[in-house]
Amino acid sequence: MILPNAPRHLVAVLLVTLAVGGAGCSSRNSATPIPPVAPPPPPAQGVSYTDPTGTSWRLVKDAASTSTHLVLDLVGPAGTSGRGVALTVHGDGTRMSWGKLDGAYIKDGQVFDLAFDPTDPNEPRLLVGGVHGDDLLVGIFQKDPSASAKDLGTTLYSIAIDFKSGTALKSGDVIPLSVTKSRMLPGDLSAGKLEDISVAVGTLKAS
Numbered sequence: 001m002i003l004p005n006a007p008r009h010l011v012a013v014l015l016v017t018l019a020v021g022g023a024g025c026s027s028r029n030s031a032t033p034i035p036p037v038a039p040p041p042p043p044a045q046g047v048s049y050t051d052p053t054g055t056s057w058r059l060v061k062d063a064a065s066t067s068t069h070l071v072l073d074l075v076g077p078a079g080t081s082g083r084g085v086a087l088t089v090h091g092d093g094t095r096m097s098w099g100k101l102d103g104a105y106i107k108d109g110q111v112f113d114l115a116f117d118p119t120d121p122n123e124p125r126l127l128v129g130g131v132h133g134d135d136l137l138v139g140i141f142q143k144d145p146s147a148s149a150k151d152l153g154t155t156l157y158s159i160a161i162d163f164k165s166g167t168a169l170k171s172g173d174v175i176p177l178s179v180t181k182s183r184m185l186p187g188d189l190s191a192g193k194l195e196d197i198s199v200a201v202g203t204l205k206a207s
Contacts, residue, residue, distance in 0.1 A: 044169035044206030047096065047161060052200035057182070059089075059201050062155075067207060068163040069099055073109070074199070078153025081187035084112060084126070084141030085156060087199060088181040093134040095167055095175045096204070099160030105129030106138040109155040113147040114140070129159070141185055149187030161204070169206040177204040 046067030051060045055077060062071035074087065091098065101107035106129030108114070114125040126141040140157050142150075161177075169175075178201055183194040 041170040041172055044163070044167070044171050044173065046163045046207045047175065048205050048207040050203040050205075052202040054200055057197050057199040059159075059179070059199060061202070062158055070161040070163075070204075071101065071158050072161065073155040073158050075155055076152025076184075078151070080152045081149035082152050082184050083147075083149050083187060083189075084139065084185040085152075085197070086139030086141075086181075086183050086194075087137075087179055089136040089138070089159065089201075090176075090178050090180045091134055091136070091161065091204075092176050095164060095169060095173075095206070096177075097162040097164045098131050098136045099162035101158055101160050105131065105136060105159065106140065107158040108140065109157045111150050111154060111156050112140055112142045113144060113150075114142065116144050127157075135180070145189060152184075171207055173206040175204040175206060177201055 047070050048067075049061045049065070049070055049072070052058050057074075057076055059072045060075055062073045065071045074085065076082065076085070098105060106127060108125075108127055114127055115123045117123055126139070126143055128140075129136070129138040131137070136159060138157065138159055179199040182197045182199045184197050186195055
């Protein structure tokens with residue numbers, strides 16, 4: 001309260017003081033704390049893979065995988081029989097590389113009978129793998145039609161993905177990976193042709 005008989009110069013000083021003080025309080029009360037800036041994710045040092053869900057055809061992580069050499073196993077649906085399967089797997093060649101297992105792009109899961117005479121190491125096997133652009137093409141088939149069909153609910157063969165250094169990948173970045181074509185030779189050969197199948201792929205990330 002300002003006294004009614006106070007000198008004019010004192011009234012002016014008090015008004016200015018109140019105005020400045022009030023503005024300062026208002027400014028302090030309305031200030032919003034600035035949240036800390038999160039550090040950017042570190043550069044990637046490897047790759048990680050999360051298996052897909054479901055129990056049908058799928059690519060799953062093998063226990064032999066490391067942070068820089070990912071091994072994926074092709075597993076089929078349990079209780080289904082067949083004589084072979086081929087895949088075309090597409091990846092981003094700027095972010096990853098197709099790896100080799102024992103010097104080849106495909107590793108036999110020891111399920112199918114690949115030769116008429118398994119004791120002959122020189123007999124060609126129907127086990128093939130190669131790279132075309134960003135695509136990995138792999139396949140395995142039994143040669144002898146009289147051989148029994150095999151249960152598909154296990155590791156039929158394996159492929160590998162290598163971490164590619166020198167990229168701009170950060171830890172947590174998703175690396176695209178998909179199966180663009182997949183066919184199997186069924187246990188029943190009466191149809192005389194390959195059957196289209198759908199293969200589930202998990203999530204591939206830089207880590």
